[in-house]
Amino acid sequence: MNRPGFSLLELLVSLSLFSAVTALLLGSFFQFEGVGSKLEQTTNLRQELRNLETLLREDLGSAVFLTRLAGAKAEQPNPSGILGTDLQEAGADRDRIDLQIHSRGKFFNGFKMAYNPELFEVSYYFDRDEQGVLGFYRRESFFVGGPLDSGGEAIVHRLSTRLKGFNLTYYDFENKSQPGWVSSTEAPLPSGVDVTLVLEGENGLTLEQKFTLNLHPSMGPGGTWGSP
Numbered sequence: 001m002n003r004p005g006f007s008l009l010e011l012l013v014s015l016s017l018f019s020a021v022t023a024l025l026l027g028s029f030f031q032f033e034g035v036g037s038k039l040e041q042t043t044n045l046r047q048e049l050r051n052l053e054t055l056l057r058e059d060l061g062s063a064v065f066l067t068r069l070a071g072a073k074a075e076q077p078n079p080s081g082i083l084g085t086d087l088q089e090a091g092a093d094r095d096r097i098d099l100q101i102h103s104r105g106k107f108f109n110g111f112k113m114a115y116n117p118e119l120f121e122v123s124y125y126f127d128r129d130e131q132g133v134l135g136f137y138r139r140e141s142f143f144v145g146g147p148l149d150s151g152g153e154a155i156v157h158r159l160s161t162r163l164k165g166f167n168l169t170y171y172d173f174e175n176k177s178q179p180g181w182v183s184s185t186e187a188p189l190p191s192g193v194d195v196t197l198v199l200e201g202e203n204g205l206t207l208e209q210k211f212t213l214n215l216h217p218s219m220g221p222g223g224t225w226g227s228p
Contacts, residue, residue, distance in 0.1 A: 041201045049209040052197055059122050060213050062103040065188035081183025083148045084168055093167035096125040098148035107140055107155045123149055136163040165198030189215055
């Protein structure tokens with residue numbers, strides 16, 4: 001009595017069909033996994049962009065020019081307002097900005113909140129650490145007088161290692177643009193600033209964020225806005 005079974009040819013055909021179906025399923029799985037990974041990376045980059053934009057909006061919106069400190073009538077005039085430097089490295093915009101802000105410190109722990117001076121010097125700039133990794137940094141210092149980019153006890157935070165481009169364009173009160181800015185009694189603060197941020201993730205994925213700030217801060221004592 002012959003028992004039913006599979007011939008060698010039928011077995012080979014079945015194995016071939018199984019292999020083809022498995023390859024299709026695995027291909028779809030890895031394709032779906034790749035899309036999910038890219039989506040997650042894009043979401044993370046967008047969140048990082050939002051965080052950077054929030055910090056920049058708050059600081060630039062609080063920029064102040066102290067006429068008593070930097071004005072012509074001051075006994076020893078000191079820099080005040082905004083010092084914007086147009087910089088490039090490896091073909092990428094990597095600007096620097098140093099400014100005084102009339103705002104409570106965000107990271108400074110040297111003062112109790114009841115005695116927070118509400119006047120800080122803040123810097124945004126690129127630098128490389130000891131391992132040569134490029135980072136985007138924020139410096140915050142309670143120090144009024146002398147250079148805007150140094151002095152006093154400072155708190156420095158590395159905000160990002162994925163920011164590759166940072167470009168600022170400043171507008172005067174005649175709506176003329178310029179790549180840098182140096183505050184003076186004749187031109188204390190710009191009327192507005194265009195900001196461009198470029199983040200680069202894994203596998204060359206890049207995201208760009210552009211926004212414009214109209215600078216109309218609430219000035220503290222001794223502050224001025226616009227033409228003197």
